[in-house]
Amino acid sequence: MGSWRRTHTCGELRLENVGETVTLNGWVQNYRDYGGLVFIDLRDRYGKTQIVFDSAIDPAMHELARSLRSEFVVSATGKVKDRGEAKNPKLATGDIEIKATSLTLLNKSEPPPFEIGTEDEPASEEIRLRYRFLDLRRPKMQRIIMLRHQIVTAMREYLNSQRFCEIETPILGRSTPEGARDFLVPSRMHPGSWYALPQSPQLLKQILMVAGYDRYYQLARCFRDEDLRSNRQPEFTQLDIEMAFVEAEDVMNTIEGLTCHVVEKVVGREVKRPFVHIDYDDAMEKYAVDRPDLRFGLEIVDITELGHQTEFSVFKNAPCVRAINAKGAAEKFSRKNLDDITAFVMEQGAKGLAWMKVEADKLQSPISKFFSDSQQTTLRQKLNAEPGDLLFFVADKREATHGPLNALRNKLGKDLELYDPNELHFSWVVKFPMFEWNEEDKRYYAAHHPFTSPLDEDWDLMEKTPDKARAKAYDLVLNGEECGGGTIRLHQFERQMKIFELIGLDKEEQEKRFGFFLEALKFGAPPHGGIAFGIDRWVMKLAGVESIRETMAFPKTQRGQDLMMGAPSEVDTKQLRELGFDTVPVKKGSS
RNA sequence: GGGGAUGUAGCUCAAUUGGUUAGAGCACUGGACUGUCGAUCCAGAGGUUGCGGGUUCGAGCCCCGUCAUCCUCGCCA
Numbered sequence: 001m002g003s004w005r006r007t008h009t010c011g012e013l014r015l016e017n018v019g020e021t022v023t024l025n026g027w028v029q030n031y032r033d034y035g036g037l038v039f040i041d042l043r044d045r046y047g048k049t050q051i052v053f054d055s056a057i058d059p060a061m062h063e064l065a066r067s068l069r070s071e072f073v074v075s076a077t078g079k080v081k082d083r084g085e086a087k088n089p090k091l092a093t094g095d096i097e098i099k100a101t102s103l104t105l106l107n108k109s110e111p112p113p114f115e116i117g118t119e120d121e122p123a124s125e126e127i128r129l130r131y132r133f134l135d136l137r138r139p140k141m142q143r144i145i146m147l148r149h150q151i152v153t154a155m156r157e158y159l160n161s162q163r164f165c166e167i168e169t170p171i172l173g174r175s176t177p178e179g180a181r182d183f184l185v186p187s188r189m190h191p192g193s194w195y196a197l198p199q200s201p202q203l204l205k206q207i208l209m210v211a212g213y214d215r216y217y218q219l220a221r222c223f224r225d226e227d228l229r230s231n232r233q234p235e236f237t238q239l240d241i242e243m244a245f246v247e248a249e250d251v252m253n254t255i256e257g258l259t260c261h262v263v264e265k266v267v268g269r270e271v272k273r274p275f276v277h278i279d280y281d282d283a284m285e286k287y288a289v290d291r292p293d294l295r296f297g298l299e300i301v302d303i304t305e306l307g308h309q310t311e312f313s314v315f316k317n318a319p320c321v322r323a324i325n326a327k328g329a330a331e332k333f334s335r336k337n338l339d340d341i342t343a344f345v346m347e348q349g350a351k352g353l354a355w356m357k358v359e360a361d362k363l364q365s366p367i368s369k370f371f372s373d374s375q376q377t378t379l380r381q382k383l384n385a386e387p388g389d390l391l392f393f394v395a396d397k398r399e400a401t402h403g404p405l406n407a408l409r410n411k412l413g414k415d416l417e418l419y420d421p422n423e424l425h426f427s428w429v430v431k432f433p434m435f436e437w438n439e440e441d442k443r444y445y446a447a448h449h450p451f452t453s454p455l456d457e458d459w460d461l462m463e464k465t466p467d468k469a470r471a472k473a474y475d476l477v478l479n480g481e482e483c484g485g486g487t488i489r490l491h492q493f494e495r496q497m498k499i500f501e502l503i504g505l506d507k508e509e510q511e512k513r514f515g516f517f518l519e520a521l522k523f524g525a526p527p528h529g530g531i532a533f534g535i536d537r538w539v540m541k542l543a544g545v546e547s548i549r550e551t552m553a554f555p556k557t558q559r560g561q562d563l564m565m566g567a568p569s570e571v572d573t574k575q576l577r578e579l580g581f582d583t584v585p586v587k588k589g590s591s
Numbered sequence: 592g593g594g595g596a597u598g599u600a601g602c603u604c605a606a607u608u609g610g611u612u613a614g615a616g617c618a619c620u621g622g623a624c625u626g627u628c629g630a631u632c633c634a635g636a637g638g639u640u641g642c643g644g645g646u647u648c649g650a651g652c653c654c655c656g657u658c659a660u661c662c663u664c665g666c667c668a
Contacts, residue, residue, distance in 0.1 A: 030628075030629080030630095032626090032627050032628065032630050032631095033624085033630090034624060034625055034626070034627065034630080034631095035623070035624040035625065036624080036625040037624090037625040037626065037627080038625095038627095039626080039627055039628065039630085041628070050627090050628070052625095052626080052627090054625075055625080056625085069619090070618080083626090085626090086626055086627075086628085088627090088628055090628080091628080094628085110601095111601070111618065111619060112601090112602090112618085113601055113602060113618090114601085114602050114603090114618090115602080115617080115618080117629095118629090122602070122603080123602055123603075124597095124598090124602090124603090124660070124661090125660065125661070126598095126659075126660045126661085127601095127602075129660090178668055179667085179668040180666085180667050180668075181666085181667085199667095199668090224667060225667095226666055226667040227665085227666060227667075229662085229663080229667085230661085230662070230663095232667070347594085347595095347663080347664085348663095348664090349664080403664095436668090445668065446668060447668080448668070449668050450668075503668095547661095557659090557660065557661085558660075558661065558662090559659085559660085561659095563659095563660090
């Protein structure tokens, strides 16, 4: 007795507890001072409970209660009471209240810069990030952070049940250029040498396969020193998975099982299996993107040939003309809407946007006069156009049409409400190209990474037309966003060397960068492959938030700063000297 | 590196074509009140309009620069 320590949380007391003497701890969410009577809403992670302080019971306690303010930390003891007529249906604990007999002030609080209890965003993101300890105290943020916890818990549950084992790999590793920019850490003991933070544990997990840990996973922190976006942070978390003695379908099956388990466990919804498979080439052709949102149709149709026959010089001269038929949308777009959407598509890099409203007897458009009657008929057939439809056209080099068309298609899908925003549509995009030609460097680059195996039947293409070769690669796509990607790896030394050659990595470079890895391949590397998921993006989707920063406890701003702790920061000269630095890099603009 | 949006009280926002003493809600301080639950009522305090420069009789508003936050292109094998 006399302890301030809680007997219950602020979310659990119900009518059946009436009569019990309990102690609650928590933060003061709100106070209503009635003079002789004070009401407090006490909040913790689990909920809110109303506590009443009556001057008739203990004047000293009541006086103390009157001094409580937002976010004071208190312990209150009293009897659970039925609220009778005064129930609050908005509160899970609203049928009861605590009639306090004692109150302990555990800590005071300065008035918070924003309200903790509201569901709406209470302040600008800048203020929220600076006072992240308060922001994270908000029920809304606590729900997301807990959801994240449940997601990783469910992932571990499933993988553990499938004989996977969790193995940690180092944060301090070595730089292997190519790919994203590395974060570097200077070595004190080896002045002039640097560790690199991992962009992913790729090579180490492959080495774990060589070592015989045939089913590995890790919630791996990854680092990439590139510019930030609403879905990109310089450090993020991947669920990293690798399996030995498998082909692509084994990995995909496992991941489908994992995905279903997580979604069912966390949001209580069933996901249809098997997931749709779509070839990379088809995805690019029909949706102009390698991660199409398949919740809706709006397939893209290539009308280059027809375009060349018309008198419309833009179409006539463009290497590629592609169209989208927005079914039944003609009436929904005014001239002003069409101007807006044109501007939108041009922001995405299009040179322009042509449109036609389909009517029974004609195609209403500034450009239909350039189409002969028979061309118009062909166009209607190709696009399956019916009266009331709205056709959009983008003309450019084929690669240049992808971005604008994808953006247009996604915008139309959203604006025309062609899908249920709550649907979770998972699909696999497979058969990615092995290589991409880089015109600047006059060489091929690995499209995924250089440890990827080509399709068995495509080895023959490797010498003459490597750009036609396809990879044993698979991306997991959820509602138009890539949420995981993986490949079957090259496990034979000779074949790995072959691929390195093709991307122009000479023996010396191979040895220098990947010597340790090539060495491992010589000692009985089993066939293996794996996948990695962006955990943060999963949380975004399952929590329904638009920013990756909402899914992390302590995210960085777009300029890579932590506004709470003030990172990055300058350091003592002494620290720098120990690391072998004589001078400090000069701040931009201060020379 | 490029393009765009925003920056006014602790917080969220307002302030006519450039015009006199920059307002409101919430929060805060003091007071009243024994059944509220976004309590209510009375009174009060609170501002380097991000920062620096310029134009002007006069700048929160116009111009130049700069900083910060966000969105986006490049970038992210």
